[in-house]
Amino acid sequence: VSLDASRVQDLSDEELMARYARGEETAFEVLVSRYRKPLFGFLARYLGRTDKAEDVFQEVFFEVIRVRTRYRPGHRFASWLYRIARNRAVDRLRRNGFREMESLDDPLEGAGGETRLGTIAGSNPDPEAVVSGGQLAKVLDRALASLPPEQREVLWLKERSGLSLSEVAELLGVSENTVKSRLRYALEKVRSQLLEHGFAP
Amino acid sequence: MNCKGAEEIFIEFLYGELDPERTEALRAHLGVCPACAARLNELARVREMVSQRPDPEPSSLAVQRVLAHARGEGTVHRPFWGLGWLKAVIPLCFAVIIGGWIVFQYTLTEQAKAPPALRQRAEEQTRPPQAPLIKEGPAPQTAPEPEKAKEFLPAQPRLDETPSAGKLGRAERPEASSESGPSLSPEKGSIQEETKVRVMPKEAERLRAPAAPSLIAPDVPTEPAPTRTTAPLKGRQLPATPPASDKGVEATGRAMDLEARPKIAAPAPLAQAPGVGGAAAPSVSSLMEEGEAFLKAREFQQAEEAFSQALHRLPRRHPDRPRALLGLARANEDLGRYGEASRLYETLADESPAHRDEALRKVRELGSRGD
Numbered sequence: 201v202s203l204d205a206s207r208v209q210d211l212s213d214e215e216l217m218a219r220y221a222r223g224e225e226t227a228f229e230v231l232v233s234r235y236r237k238p239l240f241g242f243l244a245r246y247l248g249r250t251d252k253a254e255d256v257f258q259e260v261f262f263e264v265i266r267v268r269t270r271y272r273p274g275h276r277f278a279s280w281l282y283r284i285a286r287n288r289a290v291d292r293l294r295r296n297g298f299r300e301m302e303s304l305d306d307p308l309e310g311a312g313g314e315t316r317l318g319t320i321a322g323s324n325p326d327p328e329a330v331v332s333g334g335q336l337a338k339v340l341d342r343a344l345a346s347l348p349p350e351q352r353e354v355l356w357l358k359e360r361s362g363l364s365l366s367e368v369a370e371l372l373g374v375s376e377n378t379v380k381s382r383l384r385y386a387l388e389k390v391r392s393q394l395l396e397h398g399f400a401p
Numbered sequence: 402m403n404c405k406g407a408e409e410i411f412i413e414f415l416y417g418e419l420d421p422e423r424t425e426a427l428r429a430h431l432g433v434c435p436a437c438a439a440r441l442n443e444l445a446r447v448r449e450m451v452s453q454r455p456d457p458e459p460s461s462l463a464v465q466r467v468l469a470h471a472r473g474e475g476t477v478h479r480p481f482w483g484l485g486w487l488k489a490v491i492p493l494c495f496a497v498i499i500g501g502w503i504v505f506q507y508t509l510t511e512q513a514k515a516p517p518a519l520r521q522r523a524e525e526q527t528r529p530p531q532a533p534l535i536k537e538g539p540a541p542q543t544a545p546e547p548e549k550a551k552e553f554l555p556a557q558p559r560l561d562e563t564p565s566a567g568k569l570g571r572a573e574r575p576e577a578s579s580e581s582g583p584s585l586s587p588e589k590g591s592i593q594e595e596t597k598v599r600v601m602p603k604e605a606e607r608l609r610a611p612a613a614p615s616l617i618a619p620d621v622p623t624e625p626a627p628t629r630t631t632a633p634l635k636g637r638q639l640p641a642t643p644p645a646s647d648k649g650v651e652a653t654g655r656a657m658d659l660e661a662r663p664k665i666a667a668p669a670p671l672a673q674a675p676g677v678g679g680a681a682a683p684s685v686s687s688l689m690e691e692g693e694a695f696l697k698a699r700e701f702q703q704a705e706e707a708f709s710q711a712l713h714r715l716p717r718r719h720p721d722r723p724r725a726l727l728g729l730a731r732a733n734e735d736l737g738r739y740g741e742a743s744r745l746y747e748t749l750a751d752e753s754p755a756h757r758d759e760a761l762r763k764v765r766e767l768g769s770r771g772d
Contacts, residue, residue: 220471228471236464241456250457255740257459259747261467266751295739295768340450358416359452365418380412384444387415391447401446 213277221268228268231277232261239285242360246289246352248345256292260285282361283371286353293349336399343393351386354379402430407437414441415448470748473717492755494720685711685721692728696735705732723753730760734767743767 208216208230219227239260243253263284271280347355357368358379365383369376391401407430413419414427431438683691692707708729715722730745743764750760 225471229468232467237458240459244457254459254463258463258466262470265471291768383412387444387447391443401443
């Protein structure tokens with residue numbers, strides 16, 4: 201029995217994944233549409249480059265496809281998905297020796313020399329950035345990108361996965377207190393960089 | 402609650418995970434501690450800004466690839482396309498392809514051991530058509546030759562009977578071509594016409610040599626190989642004109658460029674018509690043969706193009722897909738595109754159980770090399 205589109209849209213992630221594991225491709229498409237943006241957001245922010253994020257994004261879903269029958273329906277889908285994503289991203293960063301995070305002004309892939317920061321800031325609808333002519337956005341992005349990988353990882357996982365602090369801790373294999381302190385350090389560091397550039401949060 | 406206790410629960414509060422009881426306690430503390438209130442307020446603003454920063458989005462191509470991948474995988478689970486069927490056929494295909502490849506490599510290696518003899522033979526074959534080019538029955542050998550070379554060089558007249566045959570023959574060869582080819586189809590003729598303007602004289606001559614009646618004969622061990630010295634390697638002349646013959650023209654011209662050419666890697670693949678049909682577009686099999694030849698010639702860019710085209714035309718689940726994937730992965734790897742290569746090896750691992758272990762090993766290996 202095939203469900204109509206609206207009903208599929210209403211299903212939980214876990215139910216969708218279970219259906220996909222049984223061969224229902226529509227369920228997978230709904231999952232991709234749900235996680236396309238947040239997952240890519242996490243990857244792009246964590247990896248610092250959209251071209252690498254694009255690679256890993258595909259790898260993550262290819263992995264989901266490959267191991268779909270191993271998904272346990274009782275397990276939270278977002279945890280499972282972001283665990284795969286995080287592992288892939290860590291591999292990618294290791295492979296690149298973190299060097300890609302060195303320069304925040306690395307040109308975006310195919311972006312005609314425009315910098316990643318410039319691009320993101322330029323497309324920013326945030327009123328804060330409009331008020332400050334995009335400068336705040338630039339400083340903010342630079343501060344975020346300069347965070348140590350383990351802080352960046354926790355920060356963007358928490359922001360873009362929808363997982364709880366304890367779920368993030370479990371995913372990363374660290375204590376919840378570690379997650380909280382990394383988040384705290386990350387926010388503090390961003391705050392101090394904003395202050396350094398004259399932006400009072 | 403004191404300041405230390407309050408700070409310990411800032412994060413939970415900021416991310417909405419503080420239970421109501423402790424939230425109330427925190428509020429009570431903030432009411433009496435402006436420093437903590439200001440601190441928390443700043444962190445809350447930072448968190449809000451972070452949260453609201455727009456992210457770049459994946460390209461639609463990436464999303465489409467993912468969805469296409471899922472669709473392809475999904476077919477595996479349809480009852481009609483049972484996995485058992487694939488499991489049986491794919492390894493078989495590869496056993497045949499790889500077996501043929503190994504045999505072919507061996508024969509080429511053996512053949513390469515005797516270039517001077519082959520050269521002489523080739524010179525012999527270029528003498529005028531009036532001369533007894535093809536003789537029935539065995540002829541005396543000029544000099545001892547390695548066994549393999551004999552196999553490829555059917556009976557020939559003595560070398561010293563036609564000392565200056567080469568140049569003369571070249572001029573007159575075109576006459577011989579159309580009449581003497583036993584089964585030259587019009588299409589093939591036209592391909593040869595098209596080809597000759599792009600290839601070296603010797604190559605052109607080879608192409609014009611009396612054509613082979615048994616182009617796809619399974620017992621013909623060699624095919625003409627692409628020559629890196631001729632410019633249009635990408636051109637279709639490579640797979641389009643294998644003048645394999647059982648009539649003594651086997652080695653004509655071919656030996657002349659023995660050193661320059663890369664080896665053709667595989668015999669005609671299982672599921673494809675050989676690329677000699679004269680159609681305008683090259684067959685998938687000839688594309689892959691080209692690709693493999695380019696790989697051997699270390700022309701990875703061209704190999705990549707050939708395999709890309711081949712892969713593009715192979716539907717999912719086609720038994721030749723793994724071969725194309727493997728070729729494309731190798732080309733990308735050699736081009737230093739480790740990310741792409743790794744992805745291709747992964748796809749290969751997905752699609753072909755026979756290649757899974759090796760492909761995954763490559764993925765791991767590439768993982769340690771970096772981009």
